[in-house]
Amino acid sequence: MTPQRMAIMKYLDGNTCHPSAADIYGALRERFPTMSLATVYNTLEALKEKGAVIELSIDRGKKRFDPNPEPHHHLMCIRCKAIVDVFVDFPLTLPDGQTQGFEIVGNRVDFYGICKSCSDEQKGTTERNQ
């Protein structure tokens, strides 16, 4: 267990911002100036295999990581890409006629919306423009 790896794990522990690899890299490079982005990816991959983090694909073009192992869904702001957790359990089972021969192994529910601060910003802009 190297200092870099420990720092990444500590940064993730309890983090609810669902950071990307670049976010983590950016947050830790000050304390670990020699750490490379590849190390972050490697560590995240290792943590993912251990089940310590979950890789989210809610944000196209960027992997986001979630250290919360409890099953839950996500809500993403379409403006600022902030992601928050949603702890509501939806009963989602497909009727046999709809599985089309697939063996279902999981599902995912994502909500999209506009977060408070983005919504406030827009209001401010609108007011200024009037």
Next chain:
Amino acid sequence: MTPQRMAIMKYLDGNTCHPSAADIYGALRERFPTMSLATVYNTLEALKEKGAVIELSIDRGKKRFDPNPEPHHHLMCIRCKAIVDVFVDFPLTLPDGQTQGFEIVGNRVDFYGICKSCSDEQKGTTERNQ
């Protein structure tokens, strides 16, 4: 309306394979050797703005396009990335306490599984290995 654009639209019409931009490009380049991948992207973007196609983010790292305007969900094979449509309506509303100030604008339900042909392949392999 250029021939390329018409060909892309025709290829998509009635297509239930949820092709990626590269899929479309690969399918049409023989008939339109001078067409570029960027043209496919441009056309898909234009069609998306018109509401003629929907962009799926079920497949990380690749945009997939769906010409079916009817609201529905998707089921993807985690092996071969095949995507099929799921026409089941789930009532998904977040209780006020869970929206965290977000103005919800949409949601998405994706199912993941292993399709019949991938499942059969695996069985064959297992048998051979025994």
Next chain:
DNA sequence: TACTAAGTAATAACCATTCTTGTCAAGTAT
């Protein structure tokens, strides 16, 4: 010490996507 294995950093490579720019066609004014 020498050997091994794991971890790291740096860089290059890769792929999907987006940006930029030159070209062409249609419309408009002279």
Next chain:
DNA sequence: ATACTTGACAAGAATGGTTATTACTTAGTA
């Protein structure tokens, strides 16, 4: 009808996120 303007378009270049490769370092071990 001709020159000018505008806008759409395709092609190639560029970008950004991610992965692969390589060599170096460190720790553990015989």
